[in-house]
Amino acid sequence: MLGAVNRVLLGITGAVLLAAGVALGAALRPLGGRHEPLLSAATRERYWHAEGGWWWAVAAGLAVCVVLALWWLLAQLRRPRLSALLVDTGDEAYAVLRGRALEEAAAAEAGALDGVARCRAVLRGRQGRGRRKGAPKLRMELELEPHAVPADALAGLAGP
Known part of the structure; x- marks a missing residue:
């Protein structure tokens, strides 16, 4: 606003x-x-x-x-960071998630992966649904340790 x-x-x-x-x-x-x-x-x-x-x-x-x-x-x-995100809880209610909290949680989870030295996450876009232009996107930058395999780090980041 x-x-x-x-x-x-x-x-x-x-x-x-x-x-x-x-x-x-x-x-x-x-x-x-x-x-x-x-x-x-x-x-x-x-x-x-x-x-x-x-x-x-x-x-x-x-x-x-x-x-x-x-x-x-x-x-x-310039597009600013997304400050809050409405999350559908499934029972016809919505929860408000702070953008910085989501960035910190995603960065902490990715930083705990094997071979990741440091991680930074940025939530950009606008509040909305679907894959429209401007929909929320989480951009992550990973700094890998020398022994890390990039494909393994990306697979761990993508989840099971």
């Missing part, structure tokens, strides 16, 4: 900033005429040479801001 609110607020903020930029650009454009730049040549020359290299610092700062904003946007679009 928090991720959805975060994305909505990010979208609203982006729309407001875009509208403000368009309005500001439309309001400033008629000041010098349609084919004139916002800053005259004399103003650009005075600030460019009088103040030294601060324009480069402003441009670099804006570039860093753009890169950070894009990084934040991509982080919002």
Whole structure:
């Protein structure tokens, strides 16, 4: 739920900033005429040479801001871990299983197998049924000991 609110607020903020930029650009454009730049040549020359290299610092700062904003946007679009999973108990009731608890239990069980040095599990996807795109998936990474046979470790992981 928090991720959805975060994305909505990010979208609203982006729309407001875009509208403000368009309005500001439309309001400033008629000041010098349609084919004139916002800053005259004399103003650009005075600030460019009088103040030294601060324009480069402003441009670099804006570039860093753009890169950070894009990084934040991509982080919002990334699929988060599944925080909880509804499990059908069979008697027309459901139990809520925490995602982290399932990850820890699966990692502990796989870590107890012969030849497994370390295991990490991540539960991804969305709550749902069937094999739809986005259904919950448990991704496991196994680090095997030197004497372990990978096929045996996978067979032990898959169960009987």
